[in-house]
Amino acid sequence: MKRLLSIAQLALLAAAFPAAAALNVFACTPEWGALATELGGDRVSVYTATTALQDPHRIEARPSLIARARSADLVVCTGAELEIGWLPLVQAQSGNPKIRVGQPGYFEAAGHVPLLERPARIDRSMGDVHPGGNPHVHLDPHNIARIALALGERLAKLDPGETAYYSRRAKIFLDRWREATARWERDAAPLKGASLVVYHRNLTYLIHWLGMREAGSLEPKPGLPPTTAHLSELLASLRQNRARAIVRSAYNDPRAAEWLAERAAIPSIQVPFTVGGSDKAKDLFGLFDDTLARLLAVAQ
Amino acid sequence: MHCKTLCAMALAVAWCAPLPVRAQDAELGKIREEIRQLKDAYERRIQGLENRLAEAESRAGKAERSAARAETAVAQPGIPAGGENAFNPAISLILQGTAARSSQDPETYRISGFAPSGGEVAPASRGASLGESELVVTANIDPYFRGLLIAALTPENEVEVEEAFFQTLALGHGLTLKGGRFLSGIGYQNEVHQHFWDFQDAPLAYKAFLGGRQNDDGVQLKWVAPTELFIELGAELGRGRSFPSTARSRNAAGAWTLFAHVGGDIGTSTAWRAGLSHLRTSPRDRAFEDVDSLGNPVAQSFSGTSSLWIADFVLKWAPGGNSALTNFKLQGEYFRRSESGALTYDDSTQVVPQFGTPINAGYASRQSGWYLQGVYQFMPRWRFGYRYDRLNFGSVDNGIVANGLGPVGGDFPLLMAGHRPARNTLMFDWSPTEFSRIRLQLASDKSRFGLTDNQALIQYIFSLGAHGAHRF
Numbered sequence A: 001m002k003r004l005l006s007i008a009q010l011a012l013l014a015a016a017f018p019a020a021a022a023l024n025v026f027a028c029t030p031e032w033g034a035l036a037t038e039l040g041g042d043r044v045s046v047y048t049a050t051t052a053l054q055d056p057h058r059i060e061a062r063p064s065l066i067a068r069a070r071s072a073d074l075v076v077c078t079g080a081e082l083e084i085g086w087l088p089l090v091q092a093q094s095g096n097p098k099i100r101v102g103q104p105g106y107f108e109a110a111g112h113v114p115l116l117e118r119p120a121r122i123d124r125s126m127g128d129v130h131p132g133g134n135p136h137v138h139l140d141p142h143n144i145a146r147i148a149l150a151l152g153e154r155l156a157k158l159d160p161g162e163t164a165y166y167s168r169r170a171k172i173f174l175d176r177w178r179e180a181t182a183r184w185e186r187d188a189a190p191l192k193g194a195s196l197v198v199y200h201r202n203l204t205y206l207i208h209w210l211g212m213r214e215a216g217s218l219e220p221k222p223g224l225p226p227t228t229a230h231l232s233e234l235l236a237s238l239r240q241n242r243a244r245a246i247v248r249s250a251y252n253d254p255r256a257a258e259w260l261a262e263r264a265a266i267p268s269i270q271v272p273f274t275v276g277g278s279d280k281a282k283d284l285f286g287l288f289d290d291t292l293a294r295l296l297a298v299a300q
Numbered sequence B: 001m002h003c004k005t006l007c008a009m010a011l012a013v014a015w016c017a018p019l020p021v022r023a024q025d026a027e028l029g030k031i032r033e034e035i036r037q038l039k040d041a042y043e044r045r046i047q048g049l050e051n052r053l054a055e056a057e058s059r060a061g062k063a064e065r066s067a068a069r070a071e072t073a074v075a076q077p078g079i080p081a082g083g084e085n086a087f088n089p090a091i092s093l094i095l096q097g098t099a100a101r102s103s104q105d106p107e108t109y110r111i112s113g114f115a116p117s118g119g120e121v122a123p124a125s126r127g128a129s130l131g132e133s134e135l136v137v138t139a140n141i142d143p144y145f146r147g148l149l150i151a152a153l154t155p156e157n158e159v160e161v162e163e164a165f166f167q168t169l170a171l172g173h174g175l176t177l178k179g180g181r182f183l184s185g186i187g188y189q190n191e192v193h194q195h196f197w198d199f200q201d202a203p204l205a206y207k208a209f210l211g212g213r214q215n216d217d218g219v220q221l222k223w224v225a226p227t228e229l230f231i232e233l234g235a236e237l238g239r240g241r242s243f244p245s246t247a248r249s250r251n252a253a254g255a256w257t258l259f260a261h262v263g264g265d266i267g268t269s270t271a272w273r274a275g276l277s278h279l280r281t282s283p284r285d286r287a288f289e290d291v292d293s294l295g296n297p298v299a300q301s302f303s304g305t306s307s308l309w310i311a312d313f314v315l316k317w318a319p320g321g322n323s324a325l326t327n328f329k330l331q332g333e334y335f336r337r338s339e340s341g342a343l344t345y346d347d348s349t350q351v352v353p354q355f356g357t358p359i360n361a362g363y364a365s366r367q368s369g370w371y372l373q374g375v376y377q378f379m380p381r382w383r384f385g386y387r388y389d390r391l392n393f394g395s396v397d398n399g400i401v402a403n404g405l406g407p408v409g410g411d412f413p414l415l416m417a418g419h420r421p422a423r424n425t426l427m428f429d430w431s432p433t434e435f436s437r438i439r440l441q442l443a444s445d446k447s448r449f450g451l452t453d454n455q456a457l458i459q460y461i462f463s464l465g466a467h468g469a470h471r472f
Helices: A002-016 A030-043 A063-070 A087-094 A141-158 A160-187 A204-209 A228-240 A254-264 A284-299 B002-016 B025-060 B062-075 B204-210
Strands: A023-027 A044-048 A074-077 A106-108 A195-198 A213-217 A245-249 A268-271 B090-102 B127-130 B133-140 B145-153 B159-168 B175-183 B215-224 B230-238 B255-266 B270-281 B286-291 B297-317 B327-346 B359-379 B382-398 B422-433 B436-446 B453-465
Touching: A023 A030, A030 A044, A030 A074, A030 A141, A030 A160, A030 A284, A063 A087, A063 B215, A063 B230, A063 B255, A063 B270, A074 A087, A074 A141, A106 A141, A141 A160, A141 A204, A160 A284, A160 B025, A195 A204, A204 A213, A213 A228, A228 A254, A245 A254, A245 A284, A254 A268, A268 A284, B204 B327, B204 B359, B204 B382
Parallel strands: A023 A044, A023 A074, A074 A106, A195 A213, A195 A245, A245 A268
Antiparallel strands: B090 B127, B090 B133, B090 B453, B133 B145, B145 B159, B159 B175, B175 B215, B215 B230, B230 B255, B255 B270, B270 B297, B286 B297, B297 B327, B327 B359, B359 B382, B382 B422, B422 B436, B436 B453
16 A cells, blocks of 8 residues: 555656656557657657557557556557547546547557558448558558658657757658668568468558568458358368468467468468567567568568 | 648747757758658658559459449548538447346345335346347537437337436546536446446346446546556536435435546556445435235335445456457445435325324434456357355344334335345356347346245347447
C-alpha cells in the first residue's frame, strides 16, 4: 500500500511539473512507438499500448491504457478501424480532450498512405473487413517514410518551440531510412514473384512492396480462425500451385501453419510483424532486416 | 498543404529564434530543402502506386468497375461521404433470445429473506422466449458533447429506455460529466451491458440489492487521475427512480453514489481493476406483496434509509496479453446493505383480516451477499465458466414482531425467512465471431427457501451494425 501511495505521489508530481520530455506519446502498436522514438528522441516519452505478441485486433480498453491516455499529448495509432474495439473507449474514458479524433493530439498513420484492398462492398458476412482498406500499412518502408514525414510535422506542431529539433531528427531518420530501403530492395530481389501463404492478410503491404504474390490465407475469412475444411481446400490448391512458404506473425497460433506446412511440404516461417516480434526486431530497421532475412532464408 | 505547414514552421522558427541560433539558419534551410525534395519524391511514388492500383482494379472486373470506384471513393480516408447521410449516428442492434427449462416456475421466483426488488430478476421464462432487442444509437453531438440512446424492445412489445445520456467531450483535466439515464458506475458488472455478460442472468447479489442493476436518471461526474496507476473517482446524483429507492415527487436527489476504481497491469499477461462503491437512498413506501402465516395476501412497505457498499475486483489474464487464443477472467463482488426505518404491515385487503388496520413499527436490517466467477477461453471461440452466488440473511430487526404488535415471524415469510440463498451456475459458450454467441447455461438455484430450482437454457446473442467498443 505504501508503495502504491508513493507511486501515486510520484506520478502526481510528474504531472504537476512536466519533465524535460515535452510530449507524452501514447502509441497503439509497437511500430508507431518505435517511429515516435526515432523522430522525437529525448523530447518525447513514449508509451506503447500493445506488444508484438498481441493480436492488434483483440486489444481491450484495460485500465492501464485509460490511465496512460489520460496524460498523453499525442496518440499515434494506425487508424482505418484497426483499433475500433478499444481506442474509442480509452479516448472517451480518459477525460483527455487533446487526443480526440480530429484534434492535433490524435495521429492516424493510415491517413497518410494509400490503402490497399479497399473493399468495394462491405458486409459482415465477409469477415472482419475494414471499410477503409487493409490497415496493416507498416510493412512497406515507403509507407513508413510517408508516415514519418507526417508524424515529424505533427510532433513539431505540438511542441512548437522545438521545430528545428524535430526537422533535424526527421531528416536524419529519413536519410538512414532511404539508404536502408534501397538496400532492402536490392537484397530482396530474389523474392520478386514468390508466392506466400499468409495467416491473416496482415502482410499485404510487404507482399505488394516486394512484388510477391499471396497464394491464400489460413483464415477462411479475415478474423476467423483457420478451419480444417478451409485448410484442406488450401492444401489442394497448393498442390496445383506451390507456394514458397507459409508465413505467420509472431502473435499467430503456429499449429495451423505447421499442419499445412507438413502436408504441403513447404516451409512455415514466422516473421516478427512488428518491432519486438523477434530478438532482432529491436527497432524499425531491425524489423525489416529480420523480416527479409527470414523470407530470403526460404527463398533460395 | 504540408509545404504550407513547413513554411509556416520555418517562419515561426526564424522569427522566434534568438540571435545565436540564427547562425544555424543556413544549415536549417538546407535540411528543409532536402525534406522538401524527399516529399516530392514520395508524392511521385504515391502517384505511381495509385496508377498501379487503378490498373489492377480495371483488370479485376469491368462490370463492377464504375460502381466499385464510386464506393471505394467513399471509403477513402480523408474524403468523407457527403449528403444528408453524412452525419448519421452509429447504429447497432442486439438480438437475443433463450430456450429454457426449469424445475420451478420462474413466475413465482423470489429470493427468500430479502425484500423483493421489483426488477426483472426472474430466471428466463420456460420454453422459447425472445430476450430484449436493444437498439443503440450514438454519435458526437458537437465538439463538446456526445450522445447515446439504448432502447430495449421487450418481448412484451414495449419499448424501454435503458440508457439515454449526454457526455462531455471537452472538459479536460480527466473530467467527464454525464447526464440523463445511464448505468451507474458502482460495482463492476453494473456498467457492463447485458449482452456482454458472461452468464445469461445477473448475480444474485445484483438481483437482491439492486433489482438487477442500478440505472438511474441523474448526473455523473467522473475524474481520472493523471497517474500511471489507473485511479478513477466518481459521484452520481439521481432521482432514485427504482429499487432500492422509490421514485417520488421531490425537489431533491433521491439517490447518490460515490465510487472509486483503481487498476493496472501485472506484467504483460495480467490486467486488473478493483473498486469500492457506495449507494445511498431514502425509499418511501417501498411496497411489496407477501402472504401471512395463513397464506392470505398482505401488503408491506418500508420507509427509511438504505445504504449499500460494494467491493469489486476483476482480473484478466492471457498468455503474453494475447487474448486471441486463450484467456481467463476472474471476477467477484461483495455487497453489504443496511437499511433502517419503519415497516408497515397491512392485511386490510383480506375479506376477513386478522388485524384490519395497518401496523407500523421500526425496522432495521444488515444483509450481505457475494459472487465469484471465472470464465476461461480454452481455444479460440470456445469458453466455459463457473459462478458461485451466495447471499447472507444477516440480521433483521423487525419491530412489529419484536414489540408484539400482532403479526409474528411466520407472517413475514419473505422478510423473515432466515435463509441463505445460494446458486451454482455453469456456462459454456461458442462465439463464431465477436458479433455472435451461442450459450448453454446450467444452474442450481436455491433462492427460494427449501426449494432447489434446476435451470437449463440455451441463449443466442447477435449484434448487428456498428462495431461497438467493449468495456474492460
